[in-house]
Amino acid sequence: MWNDTVARDLIDDAKGAPGALLPILHTLQETFGYIDRAAEALIAEALNISRAEVHGVVTFYHDFRQSPPPAHTLKLCRAEACQSMGGDRLAARAKARLGVDFGEATADGRIGLEPVYCLGLCSAAPSAMLDGRITARLDEAKLDALLTEAAR
Structure with a gap:
């Protein structure tokens, strides 16, 4: 289940790494099973990029899920x-x-x-x-x- 507090902590832990966007997305998906739409704003703010950039990456790669996965x-x-x-x-x-x-x-x-x-x-x-x-x-x-x- 999605949790903004946990997501913020995961994003904060990884935001300083070079090329942090993909590792952050992978970590969020591994943790929650998907990338919640709310994560896009959190990531954009943390990395100082636009929400559109984050959304573009999430939707470009077919392995990223935007809703909870099926059982x-x-x-x-x-x-x-x-x-x-x-x-x-x-x-x-x-x-x-x-x-x-x-x-x-x-x-x-x-x-x-x-x-x-x-x-x-x-x-x-x-x-x-x-x-x-x-x-x-x-x-x-x-x-x-x-x-x-x-x-x-």
């Missing part, structure tokens, strides 16, 4: 090898079952669906990753099992 994240490989082995069909199935598109989370915040552009398992395509655990040779049954696991 579980399912990443489906969207690279060519996985697409050629049925990845598009599996992606459509996951979207339909979850009722979300890539980059979204279920209404209850339980499961987020993210695209990833290569998990390095091209010879065992298609592949997916649930909470950091990779599944190769993904098929409908394996996908359904991952979604059931994440829904618990």
Whole structure:
């Protein structure tokens, strides 16, 4: 849960370092799971830069989240090898079952669906990753099992 006091302390601890903006953002995300919009003003003030500059960095890098992360994240490989082995069909199935598109989370915040552009398992395509655990040779049954696991 976001806490302005803790965020200010983390920002103050790192603001003197060269190139402090990215390390501060990473620290805030590691601590809170996301970068709260309120952090942008705190960082801008501490680093004597504009809020627009901070916001630009937060929104440019796709790894920075601007809202609390879902409890579980399912990443489906969207690279060519996985697409050629049925990845598009599996992606459509996951979207339909979850009722979300890539980059979204279920209404209850339980499961987020993210695209990833290569998990390095091209010879065992298609592949997916649930909470950091990779599944190769993904098929409908394996996908359904991952979604059931994440829904618990």
